Amino acid sequence: MRNINRALLALIVAATPLSGALGGCSDSSDEKNTTDELSEDCSLNSDCGDPLICAFSRCHKQCAADRDCPTGQRCVTGEEDDAEEADKPGVCQLPIEKECEEDRDCNGGQYCGPDQECRDGCNDDSDCNLIKDYTVCTPSNVCAKEDEVGSDGDLPPAGGGSEGGAGGATGAGGGSGGASEPTPGDAGAGGEPAMGSGGAGGASGGTGGTTGGKTGDGGAPSGDDCSLEDVGNDSRDEATPYEFDTEFAGCLQSREDTDWYEFTTPEEPVQGGWLLVGMKDVGTSGGFYLTVYSTEDNAQLQQGYGYQGANGVVYLPVAAGKTFRAEVKMYSAIPPEYTFYASYTPLMDEYEPNDTREEAKPIALGEEIRGHAFQGFASATAPTNDEDWYEVDLAAGNMQITLDQPETIGHYVYLYDETGAQKGGNTYGTAGVDVSYEWTSLDRGKYYVVVRYYTGQMSRGQATTAPDFETEPYVLTVTQD
Ligand SMILES: [Ca+2]
Ligand SMILES: [Ca+2]
Ligand SMILES: [Ca+2]
Structure with a gap:
């Protein structure tokens, strides 16, 4: 009977994108959707859909171990005001909470590890007993799994290659709990270098994958065979004017490249409408963040991401006659080629304005x-x-x-x-x-x-x-x- 139930559950999980992603055994596109839904802004647990909880001002899935999380996400200690350290629930670290250059890039009690990923901080091993498998307090004062650390007991530095062969220790240390998982930045099946291995000092060639040299600092990465010239839209003030319902083929020419687009909703109808901003034809090795900003306060309004060929799209109800910007930046280790597009669906209400x-x-x-x-x-x-x-x-x-x-x-x-x-x-x-x-x-x-x-x-x-x-x-x- 139990087996039958399990089979039924598997079917349901497979058929329902949301369930599939929450189940932690999802494919990458399911995972993408759910992660974005999980990352809603919040200040209280009740701001998040049950059973999600609020941590670091975003909604998170609770966890006790990596395997409770969507593929590729690390389980980290969450925050809960007034809670004793040992009572803080684990939460699945969102992709946007992972990468770091220094400690202040990280949430709560997390430090930036040598692998340039945010991890739970520690003084000794006894501090690393909250999240299953993260039992080692490294010399760099972050919690790691035993199989992530090298012979010196520490995590391999980002870009420093690894001690473990092809995609080895650093791949696992890419933060996902298993080199076989297709995590963003993972040194997995595609031979894509991990954030922590093919990165800044990529010349040391730790990963050994066929594309391992792509992101080396020494030369411009080739991305997804991107032959397009950079149009120089590297900042919000240099955003490319964009017209709705057109397609713009773009490419992140380097790890640091950002591409900005700017568009304005029509003045009429005054009711406003629905904005859809998307990315498609995404290169199969790279990944991107897509973020929509207002120009009134330059605030981030919406964010999505995709990688390894997955499209990404975000929706937003928007006012008429307002200007918005979209930013494309790198998400995984290889800058991707992509096609940017956006559309606007106005809502005709001929009785507006009639608010008073x-x-x-x-x-x-x-x-x-x-x-x-x-x-x-x-x-x-x-x-x-x-x-x-x-x-x-x-x-x-x-x-x-x-x-x-x-x-x-x-x-x-x-x-x-x-x-x-x-x-x-x-x-x-x-x-x-x-x-x-x-x-x-x-x-x-x-x-x-x-x-x-x-x-x-x-x-x-x-x-x-x-x-x-x-x-x-x-x-x-x-x-x-
Ligand atoms: Ca570019
Ligand atoms: Ca109305
Ligand atoms: Ca009205």
Whole structure:
């Protein structure tokens, strides 16, 4: 029976991207999606979807050992205020939390190891008993696995080659708990040099893989056979102007190269819309981070990544007439070639702007009003929920409102009289459900109908999936019988 259950579980895991990735035995694309979903900003555990927990201001999967984590991620000690050290839960280290040049690049009690990866800090072995298998306190004061350390008891330095042969000790030390796992920066199957082995001093050739010399500091890495010239878009001030729905073939010409793109959403319609920014045709040996920034506060709004040929895409609800930038930079050891693209899906709400009583739009009885309760981001500050105000003249008697709701967004409906007094209570319709309400014995006069977004709040938390990517309008109708 147990075997059958296991088989069923395996099937479910295989069929469900999210489950597959959470299961820790995912392929790289599943892992990518989930990692981005996990990395939402947070300050409390309750900011994260259960069972994720908040650590280092991001949502993480809990773990006790590497094998609890998505492939290639290290289990590290999490933070929990007031918790005794021994009670701090382990969390799966996100890719963006891994690489470092010095200690201050690392979270919490982590130090930057000789392999230029953030690891739990320690003074002696007794400090390294919180995460399974990381039992050795190295001379460089970071916790490591026994099979990661060399004969001197320490981790091989980044770029210093390794003592272990092809892709050897450093490959394992790439931080993933197994050279067989296709981790970013791993010296694995593709012969791609690990961050910790083919890096800065790559000339020492520790990895011995056929591509081992690609990222050596001595010469420009060839990346994914990138023959494109660098267009010089190396900073946000030099961003390449980008037009929606075009494709831009690019390449990171070196490990340090960054490519910036800049684009502006149309002024009309004023409701704003959905931004999608993506990378495809990604070289099969390299990897990238894709980050979207606002220009109002230069804040990071969204980030995704992909490697070893995987595409990456991020979604974001955005305001009309705003300029954004996207940055492409290296994620794994080899700078990739890629195709950058972005699209914008505007939401037509001809009654906007109508966010206040003063802006209320007159409507007629029986008129089918198609609107969107939507607000997009212009900066890191979350927009308030959209309100749509309508003004309608009613005869004395009863009034009915029907609201057909799109699949993923629920709405409040309020009624106010001309003096600003609310008539009746709050009404709320569950997303996807068509609702109708009736008010009885109203006096003749001018009234205001308000439709208000209610499905949590506009979010930029989901990097690669957009559960609220809703382009259907609601349909509001006011009648009197
Ligand atoms: Ca470039
Ligand atoms: Ca609206
Ligand atoms: Ca509005």
